[in-house]
Amino acid sequence: QRKHRIAVIPGDGIGKETTPEGLRVLDAAARRFGFELELTHYDWSCETYAQTGKMMPDDGMDRLKDSDSIFLGAVGWPGVPDHVSLWGLLIPIRRQFDQYVNLRPCKLLPGSKTPLANRGPEDIDFYVVRENTEGEYSSIGGRMFPGTDREFVSQQTVMTRIGCDRVIKYAFELAMTRKRKKVTSATKSNGITFTMPYWDERFAEMAKNYPGVTTDQFHIDILCAHFVQHPDWFDVVVGSNLFGDILSDLGPAVAGSIGIAASANINPEKTFPSMFEPVHGSAPDIAGKWIANPIGQIWSGAMMLEHLGEKEAADCIVATIERLLAEGGPRTRDMGGQAGTVDVGKAIAEAV
Amino acid sequence: QRKHRIAVIPGDGIGKETTPEGLRVLDAAARRFGFELELTHYDWSCETYAQTGKMMPDDGMDRLKDSDSIFLGAVGWPGVPDHVSLWGLLIPIRRQFDQYVNLRPCKLLPGSKTPLANRGPEDIDFYVVRENTEGEYSSIGGRMFPGTDREFVSQQTVMTRIGCDRVIKYAFELAMTRKRKKVTSATKSNGITFTMPYWDERFAEMAKNYPGVTTDQFHIDILCAHFVQHPDWFDVVVGSNLFGDILSDLGPAVAGSIGIAASANINPEKTFPSMFEPVHGSAPDIAGKWIANPIGQIWSGAMMLEHLGEKEAADCIVATIERLLAEGGPRTRDMGGQAGTVDVGKAIAEAV
Ligand SMILES: CC(C)[C@H](C(=O)O)[C@@H](O)C(=O)O
Ligand SMILES: CC(C)[C@H](C(=O)O)[C@@H](O)C(=O)O
Numbered sequence: 001q002r003k004h005r006i007a008v009i010p011g012d013g014i015g016k017e018t019t020p021e022g023l024r025v026l027d028a029a030a031r032r033f034g035f036e037l038e039l040t041h042y043d044w045s046c047e048t049y050a051q052t053g054k055m056m057p058d059d060g061m062d063r064l065k066d067s068d069s070i071f072l073g074a075v076g077w078p079g080v081p082d083h084v085s086l087w088g089l090l091i092p093i094r095r096q097f098d099q100y101v102n103l104r105p106c107k108l109l110p111g112s113k114t115p116l117a118n119r120g121p122e123d124i125d126f127y128v129v130r131e132n133t134e135g136e137y138s139s140i141g142g143r144m145f146p147g148t149d150r151e152f153v154s155q156q157t158v159m160t161r162i163g164c165d166r167v168i169k170y171a172f173e174l175a176m177t178r179k180r181k182k183v184t185s186a187t188k189s190n191g192i193t194f195t196m197p198y199w200d201e202r203f204a205e206m207a208k209n210y211p212g213v214t215t216d217q218f219h220i221d222i223l224c225a226h227f228v229q230h231p232d233w234f235d236v237v238v239g240s241n242l243f244g245d246i247l248s249d250l251g252p253a254v255a256g257s258i259g260i261a262a263s264a265n266i267n268p269e270k271t272f273p274s275m276f277e278p279v280h281g282s283a284p285d286i287a288g289k290w291i292a293n294p295i296g297q298i299w300s301g302a303m304m305l306e307h308l309g310e311k312e313a314a315d316c317i318v319a320t321i322e323r324l325l326a327e328g329g330p331r332t333r334d335m336g337g338q339a340g341t342v343d344v345g346k347a348i349a350e351a352v
Numbered sequence: 353q354r355k356h357r358i359a360v361i362p363g364d365g366i367g368k369e370t371t372p373e374g375l376r377v378l379d380a381a382a383r384r385f386g387f388e389l390e391l392t393h394y395d396w397s398c399e400t401y402a403q404t405g406k407m408m409p410d411d412g413m414d415r416l417k418d419s420d421s422i423f424l425g426a427v428g429w430p431g432v433p434d435h436v437s438l439w440g441l442l443i444p445i446r447r448q449f450d451q452y453v454n455l456r457p458c459k460l461l462p463g464s465k466t467p468l469a470n471r472g473p474e475d476i477d478f479y480v481v482r483e484n485t486e487g488e489y490s491s492i493g494g495r496m497f498p499g500t501d502r503e504f505v506s507q508q509t510v511m512t513r514i515g516c517d518r519v520i521k522y523a524f525e526l527a528m529t530r531k532r533k534k535v536t537s538a539t540k541s542n543g544i545t546f547t548m549p550y551w552d553e554r555f556a557e558m559a560k561n562y563p564g565v566t567t568d569q570f571h572i573d574i575l576c577a578h579f580v581q582h583p584d585w586f587d588v589v590v591g592s593n594l595f596g597d598i599l600s601d602l603g604p605a606v607a608g609s610i611g612i613a614a615s616a617n618i619n620p621e622k623t624f625p626s627m628f629e630p631v632h633g634s635a636p637d638i639a640g641k642w643i644a645n646p647i648g649q650i651w652s653g654a655m656m657l658e659h660l661g662e663k664e665a666a667d668c669i670v671a672t673i674e675r676l677l678a679e680g681g682p683r684t685r686d687m688g689g690q691a692g693t694v695d696v697g698k699a700i701a702e703a704v
Binding site: 082083086087114115116117118136137139140141142143148149150151152153154155156157158159160161162163188189190191192193194195198220221222224225226228229241242245246248249250252253254258 | 434435438439466467468469470488489491492493494495500501502503504505506507508509510511512513514515540541542543544545546547550572573574576577578580581593594597598600601602604605606610
């Protein structure tokens with residue numbers, strides 16, 4: 001029997017509530033499709049930070065390394081600064097495991113409420129492919145003349161040929177598997193005149209290898225506007241770390257699914273484990289009430305199965321989510337229902 | 353009689369068509385409210401670049417310097433690269449005249465079509481205040497190891513204390529003049545960890561001087577999502593050069609007014625002239641057809657009058673635009689009508 005080793009990190013807040021539901025559905029899929037999941041749980045979180053002074057133990061990365069995938073809930077809690085919680089757990093995993101693709105589906109699911117007028121599921125169905133290791137999220141920068149009128153800070157955006165090419169290639173390969181076969185590049189080469197023209201150059205170069213793929217590019221300002229005005233234009237959208245970050249929140253917002261969006265941090269070569277997490281955060285305001293929507297977590301689980309080669313199981317989970325929503329199955333408050341986190345998880349698991 | 357000296361640069365494409373309508377309305381306002389406009393026309397554009405090899409003559413900035421304001425149409429034309437057209441005209445004016453505030457109203461005008469469901473004029477009425485001289489649009493950067501696998505580019509974002517403080521102050525002062533008195537800061541300090549935490553610091557510092565102003569801040573990714581989901585949350589939004597650029601396209605897009613949005617590049621101390629331009633570009637696809645919507649240009653003219661101290665005239669122009677739209681006055685194709693550029697300009701000028 002096929003076996004996959006999964007490191008499970010529920011993390012903080014509602015992550016602790018949605019992760020079990022994600023696992024419930026994964027377990028159902030494993031039984032139905034005949035594979036095994038070997039789970040190892042890690043309680044790394046802001047809570048353990050409060051006790052130990054560390055988000056993860058010193059050998060944390062080593063322990064994760066042997067898993068096939070990492071299944072993450074959410075990280076972050078009020079009182080713990082981002083440079084501790086995020087830069088002590090989330091960002092090092094993305095970077096040290098070279099998860100250079102952050103992949104986020106933007107899809108209008110049946111029954112989910114888009115803020116846009118007159119848009120249906122056929123209008124919004126695209127992927128954002130985000131560079132996930134370099135670019136604007138850089139570790140080179142600093143401050144000079146602190147406390148004086150000349151004080152300034154600077155930070156370098158860094159884009160490497162290797163870094164650009166591999167993520168752009170991923171976007172083209174993804175487009176090849178889709179019906180419309182179109183890749184849109186997010187740029188800002190009219191204003192940011194050293195890094196972004198280089199991005200454009202690498203994009204144009206890669207496009208030559210894929211004559212069957214249609215391409216276009218927009219500056220990030222007007223691209224954000226187009227996401228709202230013409231979401232139907234997009235199939236696969238590729239962007240730098242920052243632009244991808246922005247577009248992969250805006251895309252789900254436009255689709256009315258920001259509370260339920262899924263994401264994958266992928267190392268396509270499988271040299272290191274990839275990581276799967278919902279787009280939403282730890283949501284301190286509703287944590288502990290067991291009303292959080294587990295769909296983002298469950299959907300992320302489906303992306304994990306796809307990465308692990310269990311495509312049939314992955315498709316089944318996504319189809320089940322869509323079917324239950326369309327049929328008026330149980331839904332949490334954010335989707336206008338009354339169900340709790342566990343109700344929704346159970347309904348999906350049973351249907352799978 | 354009060355006199356204002358205006359440098360007029362129609363620029364390229366539809367800029368040549370909308371600028372005369374802007375001037376027509378300004379002229380009507382001058383007669384009604386009793387001031388004089390002394391106009392100097394400059395034909396600087398991509399066309400003159402084709403003839404002379406320069407977007408503006410060597411003494412261009414000197415010539416503009418003595419005007420009270422600059423009234424710009426649009427810059428850019430296919431075949432002329434951005435680093436020539438934009439960096440040869442638009443960006444140097446913004447920067448050398450220290451127009452450090454880029455101000456853009458985001459307003460749902462009556463009768464304009466927002467892509468959002470169930471939103472009316474009372475829901476969308478805020479300003480984006482964008483830093484306009486530093487930040488991500490920097491002139492420090494370069495490329496190493498060209499043509500090899502180690503090739504990389506880098507570009508420094510630079511934020512100075514002076515640069516942050518003055519634009520953030522402007523946002524607070526603007527909020528003080530408004531009913532809701534609220535300033536929202538756009539940040540990304542969880543990912544961009546040298547420059548953005550400094551921005552947050554300066555924002556928090558400035559807020560102390562304005563106890564009567566409510567503040568909040570969001571990371572740019574979720575802020576973009578909120579623009580779509582909750583445009584009614586915002587009153588004044590302040591951001592860096594790049595974040596302000598993104599938000600000031602997204603805001604008008606959400607309000608359904610991206611084709612008619614206005615903008616002001618302001619040097620608040622009036623050491624140098626300020627510049628007023630519509631948000632739309634030169635629109636090569638419809639240039640020459642005289643069907644472009646002149647409202648963005650006319651609205652920019654109103655912002656110019658306000659800057660010149662003619663507040664009554666400015667308010668009158670904006671109110672007239674809103675009234676004509678509400679009453680079903682002539683409108684161009686983008687707003688579902690049949691009128692030409694000149695028809696709309698004339699209607700507004702007459703009503704003023
Ligand atoms: C043309 C471009 C350089 C410019 C900018 O990004 O500043 C434009 O998008 C704007 O917002 O005025
Ligand atoms: C928490 C933050 C650093 C992170 C990012 O910007 O990468 C988040 O917004 C995301 O998109 O996963």
